[in-house]
Amino acid sequence: MFEINGGAAVHVISLSKHFGGAAVLDNINFEVAQGEIVVLLGASGSGKTTILRIIAGLEMPDTGRILLHGKEVTELPARERGTGVIFQSYALFPKMTVAKNIGYGLRLRGRSRKDIRKKIDELIELVHLEEHRDKYPAQLSGGQQQRVAIARALAYEPEVLLFDEPFGALDAQIRTRLRKEIRELLKKINVPSIFITHDQEEALELADRIAVLNKGMIEQIATPFDVYMHPETEYVATFLGAANIIPGYIDHRCFRCEDISIDLDDEMRFSNGQAASLVVRPEDVFLRKPENLIQKYQPLTDGIVDEVSFVGAFERVSVRLAFIHDKRMIVTRPKTETAAFPLTIGQKVPVGVVRFRVLPDNNREPVQRSSSAAKR
Amino acid sequence: MSANVSGVKHTRGFDVIKPLSVSVLIAIMLPLVLLPLASIFVFGTSNGLTSFWNALVAPEAIFALKLSFATSFWAMIFNVIFGLFAAYVLSRYAFWGRNAIIVMISIPTAIPTAVAGFALLLLWGPYGLLGRYLPPDMQIMFTPYAIILANIFVTFPLAFGVIMPVLETMSRSLEEASATMGASRWQTFWYVTLPSLRGAIVGGALLTFARAVGEFGSTILVSGNLAGRTQTAPLYIFSKFNEGQVEAANAVAVVLALFSFVIFSVLFFARDWLEAD
Amino acid sequence: MKRLCLSITLIFAVLATTDCLPGPMDGSDGSKGVVITVYGFSIMKEPLEKSIFPAFAAKWKAEHGSNVSFITSFAGSETVTNQILQGAPADIAVLAIERDVDRLVQGGAVKNDWRARPGKGIVNTTPFIILVRKGNPKQINDFPDLAREGVQLIHPDPTSSGGAQWSLLAIYGSELKKSEAASGGEDIPKATQLLHEVWHNVISTPGSAREARTSLETGYGDALVTYELEGLMMTQAGEPFQVVVPKATIFSEHPAVMIDRSLTPEKRPVVEAFMNYLWSDEAQQAFVKHHFRSVTNDLFNQANPEFVKIELPFTIELFGGWDKAYPDVIQGVFINQIKTR
Numbered sequence: 004m005f006e007i008n009g010g011a012a013v014h015v016i017s018l019s020k021h022f023g024g025a026a027v028l029d030n031i032n033f034e035v036a037q038g039e040i041v042v043l044l045g046a047s048g049s050g051k052t053t054i055l056r057i058i059a060g061l062e063m064p065d066t067g068r069i070l071l072h073g074k075e076v077t078e079l080p081a082r083e084r085g086t087g088v089i090f091q092s093y094a095l096f097p098k099m100t101v102a103k104n105i106g107y108g109l110r111l112r113g114r115s116r117k118d119i120r121k122k123i124d125e126l127i128e129l130v131h132l133e134e135h136r137d138k139y140p141a142q143l144s145g146g147q148q149q150r151v152a153i154a155r156a157l158a159y160e161p162e163v164l165l166f167d168e169p170f171g172a173l174d175a176q177i178r179t180r181l182r183k184e185i186r187e188l189l190k191k192i193n194v195p196s197i198f199i200t201h202d203q204e205e206a207l208e209l210a211d212r213i214a215v216l217n218k219g220m221i222e223q224i225a226t227p228f229d230v231y232m233h234p235e236t237e238y239v240a241t242f243l244g245a246a247n248i249i250p251g252y253i254d255h256r257c258f259r260c261e262d263i264s265i266d267l268d269d270e271m272r273f274s275n276g277q278a279a280s281l282v283v284r285p286e287d288v289f290l291r292k293p294e295n296l297i298q299k300y301q302p303l304t305d306g307i308v309d310e311v312s313f314v315g316a317f318e319r320v321s322v323r324l325a326f327i328h329d330k331r332m333i334v335t336r337p338k339t340e341t342a343a344f345p346l347t348i349g350q351k352v353p354v355g356v357v358r359f360r361v362l363p364d365n366n367r368e369p370v371q372r373s374s375s376a377a378k379r
Numbered sequence: 380m381s382a383n384v385s386g387v388k389h390t391r392g393f394d395v396i397k398p399l400s401v402s403v404l405i406a407i408m409l410p411l412v413l414l415p416l417a418s419i420f421v422f423g424t425s426n427g428l429t430s431f432w433n434a435l436v437a438p439e440a441i442f443a444l445k446l447s448f449a450t451s452f453w454a455m456i457f458n459v460i461f462g463l464f465a466a467y468v469l470s471r472y473a474f475w476g477r478n479a480i481i482v483m484i485s486i487p488t489a490i491p492t493a494v495a496g497f498a499l500l501l502l503w504g505p506y507g508l509l510g511r512y513l514p515p516d517m518q519i520m521f522t523p524y525a526i527i528l529a530n531i532f533v534t535f536p537l538a539f540g541v542i543m544p545v546l547e548t549m550s551r552s553l554e555e556a557s558a559t560m561g562a563s564r565w566q567t568f569w570y571v572t573l574p575s576l577r578g579a580i581v582g583g584a585l586l587t588f589a590r591a592v593g594e595f596g597s598t599i600l601v602s603g604n605l606a607g608r609t610q611t612a613p614l615y616i617f618s619k620f621n622e623g624q625v626e627a628a629n630a631v632a633v634v635l636a637l638f639s640f641v642i643f644s645v646l647f648f649a650r651d652w653l654e655a656d
Numbered sequence: 657m658k659r660l661c662l663s664i665t666l667i668f669a670v671l672a673t674t675d676c677l678p679g680p681m682d683g684s685d686g687s688k689g690v691v692i693t694v695y696g697f698s699i700m701k702e703p704l705e706k707s708i709f710p711a712f713a714a715k716w717k718a719e720h721g722s723n724v725s726f727i728t729s730f731a732g733s734e735t736v737t738n739q740i741l742q743g744a745p746a747d748i749a750v751l752a753i754e755r756d757v758d759r760l761v762q763g764g765a766v767k768n769d770w771r772a773r774p775g776k777g778i779v780n781t782t783p784f785i786i787l788v789r790k791g792n793p794k795q796i797n798d799f800p801d802l803a804r805e806g807v808q809l810i811h812p813d814p815t816s817s818g819g820a821q822w823s824l825l826a827i828y829g830s831e832l833k834k835s836e837a838a839s840g841g842e843d844i845p846k847a848t849q850l851l852h853e854v855w856h857n858v859i860s861t862p863g864s865a866r867e868a869r870t871s872l873e874t875g876y877g878d879a880l881v882t883y884e885l886e887g888l889m890m891t892q893a894g895e896p897f898q899v900v901v902p903k904a905t906i907f908s909e910h911p912a913v914m915i916d917r918s919l920t921p922e923k924r925p926v927v928e929a930f931m932n933y934l935w936s937d938e939a940q941q942a943f944v945k946h947h948f949r950s951v952t953n954d955l956f957n958q959a960n961p962e963f964v965k966i967e968l969p970f971t972i973e974l975f976g977g978w979d980k981a982y983p984d985v986i987q988g989v990f991i992n993q994i995k996t997r
Contacts, residue, residue: 080558082558082562087560088555090555096570098575500743518745600742603745605745607727618730621698621863625870
């Protein structure tokens with residue numbers, strides 16, 4: 004799934020950290036290619052902030068190594084690593100102007116005044132802050148401050164940029180706009196970047212690859228498309244986008260649950276009797292017969308419409324599955340569907356899916372091979 | 380407070396509480412603080428400005444004022460530097476005994492100044508625990524250096540007390556950002572931490588200075604009260620009063636009162652600037 | 657704001673560079689001749705600073721060609737003694753009571769031969785009188801009047817002021833002297849009672865005799881038992897006070913001693929010379945001019961017409977010297993019986 008590629012910009016190898024008996028990080032491995040944007044996505048407490056701080060050198064791991072452009076930096080203090088960190092609060096130096104903030108890293112490295120000035124000019128132009136050059140951070144808006152933070156980190160040509168939930172402090176509207184701008188900017192300058200966030204929409208939009216973290220472990224690291232369409236664990240499936248989970252088990256290359264029976268094509272990784280979950284996204288469920296449906300339709304079972312909500316761009320329906328005790332599925336239907344096939348509460352509908360995943364469920368015991376009477 | 384009702388001006392519910400509370404405030408302050416201060420100025424000029432001026436420029440008076448300002452200045456320098464250093468160490472590092480040290484730094488304020496002076500005498504006086512080992516020309520007590528020492532002791536926690544809270548509440552990410560950008564600990568301190576402490580340092584310095592200038596209880600013990608040598612302004616006032624030369628005492632008292640007024644006005648009017656961002 | 661920062665730093669910089677620490681005022685850092693440090697009790701300030709120091713310095717310059725200057729510190733006699741015991745750099749001490757000198761001897765600061773000087777080490781003397789407001793509104797004529805109801809007395813603190821102890825002895829002793837003169841025997845209970853009643857009227861106990869006088873001047877109390885010279889200084893200056901002469905009163909005796917402990921060989925001759933000078937005619941006459949009574953020559957005293965006449969004078973000898981007076985009267989009567997009530 005991943006190989007140690009000599010050419011990658013950032014290598015994180017077997018990072019582990021324990022704190023008071025609990026594992027904050029458990030064997031974290033990933034890499035970031037030159038110019039790539041990797042987003043570490045996870046809930047609070049998942050360890051994503053710790054990874055970032057370890058890469059920056061602000062914290063030390065118990066085991067593991069960090070390589071930046073092939074150079075081992077694990078033992079180095081933060082100031083020798085050459086990382087550029089953009090903090091959640093931006094941490095702009097309040098008593099320095101924008102220009103001075105940006106020039107700080109170069110000043111530390113003893114560059115000539117002329118060089119520093121030139122670089123500051125370049126960066127100010129890059130982030131479009133020309134009119135704010137001599138202002139103090141307190142006089143800038145959140146978005147402007149963020150741009151200063153980025154320019155400041157770029158000034159000394161860092162090995163990698165590390166963003167700590169950079170959009171948390173901003174309004175929702177600005178957030179969307181800025182995400183695009185930042186991604187464009189990063190692609191333009193071709194510096195590898197690592198973002199951490201708990202916002203899945205942000206991750207999907209920003210990342211070249213997403214690493215989903217859960218309790219100190221990477222559950223999956225893949226492109227946004229793969230992570231969303233082919234989640235490999237239940238956690239990933241539910242963290243990115245909504246998901247309906249139906250617990251069942253494998254019977255001879257067939258997923259079974261009550262009266263649901265789905266043939267699995269080449270899913271050889273399942274063993275007979277293994278407990279498994281069926282994962283279906285709300286937008287992949289259809290509550291009618293598959294007439295005029297282009298995609299491949301897999302019938303599931305029958306259900307009864309429980310609730311219908313109008314949510315602007317689509318309709319959300321809650322369906323009670325007849326034969327699985329009070330299991331409800333959430334379905335979203337676009338306008339085309341609602342117009343052609345309106346639903347009422349209490350209506351009996353067939354439930355079918357056009358896309359689904361079957362994932363192993365390691366929390367349940369496998370069952371003995373037997374026929375349809377499911378035994379728990 | 381007033382509303383126009385069909386052309387007739389009509390006041391509703393005149394607020395009596397506000398002017399009343401303010402008046403009470405002033406009435407309490409008047410006899411306790413304002414009038415005593417005023418009487419210093421009234422008395423000083425009662426015999427005419429020339430006699431006031433003469434009392435003021437008397438060589439012993441000028442010397443006393445100069446000595447007070449000089450000894451307080453050096454005590455201030457020391458305590459600000461130490462306060463800065465102590466606040467930095469105590470807010471950034473955790474170690475066994477940290478809280479005990481914080482308490483100990485604050486103890487001098489609880490000790491009566493006369494006791495402080497006496498303690499210094501016991502230690503550094505010519506027959507003191509350590510002083511007895513000092514050669515005669517290096518004796519500290521009864522010289523201006525003793526005054527500086529006493530001032531340092533008595534004002535020890537003041538600058539620290541102003542700087543410490545600012546350091547404690549200062550966001551760590553500022554210093555972390557500086558570190559990730561390549562700054563050594565000293566560079567971070569000098570370029571990032573210190574500028575944000577500017578206000579606290581000035582405030583703490585002014586406080587220390589003002590307090591040291593007014594110090595009496597310890598000074599009178601450790602200085603030997605030698606006129607023209609180790610007699611600070613408060614000592615001068617006290618001695619002149621004892622000698623019955625009340626105008627002379629008053630002239631210097633006026634200077635000190637004005638000085639305090641100036642210092643605390645500065646502290647007040649510049650307080651926004653003095654508070655860290 | 658930057659400008660304010662700059663100006664404050666500038667002010668401090670100026671302060672720092674111009675007066676690292678102001679050098680001693682009277683010039684002498686050892687470069688301008690010998691400096692003699694004199695610690696004295698409060699009322700000795702005028703005669704010493706105004707007359708005796710300048711005269712001696714001029715004399716020394718004329719005779720030896722080098723400069724002498726003086727630095728001083730004045731406070732209550734007990735305070736001065738304590739300072740010297742703690743190590744204050746005195747060369748000479750002029751004190752209010754012999755007992756303080758004994759303490760210095762015990763502390764190793766003074767050699768025990770101080771009584772060998774002329775006048776048994778006593779440099780001047782003065783009787784104790786009562787100072788009242790001009791016009792004597794409360795009709796105080798003698799010590800017993802101070803015990804009357806409604807009279808308010810200022811009296812310095814005996815633990816810090818030598819003058820206070822003289823005053824107590826004056827009051828107490830006056831009764832002893834009067835009863836002795838009348839019947840031949842000392843009436844101790846009567847003396848004790850007088851002291852008790854007088855002390856009852858004390859409203860304030862400042863730290864030194866001079867402080868007490870200043871208190872009276874600023875309007876506190878009706879009367880003050882003090883040195884004659886204090887009273888004369890005030891009446892001479894035209895202050896609204898007058899001197900009441902008691903029938904019997906004590907003559908206080910003020911010792912001057914050399915602090916042997918700290919004298920260097922360079923200083924010793926000058927300090928010795930100054931000590932001897934204190935008993936010279938010039939110095940004694942200077943004392944008289946400042947309302948102290950000379951101890952060497954009674955004729956000098958006649959030069960000051962202000963001096964009062966005491967009908968029944970006595971000295972510390974009435975009590976058998978300070979060795980007896982202190983434990984018997986100050987401690988025995990005053991502290992134990994009266995003060996603690």
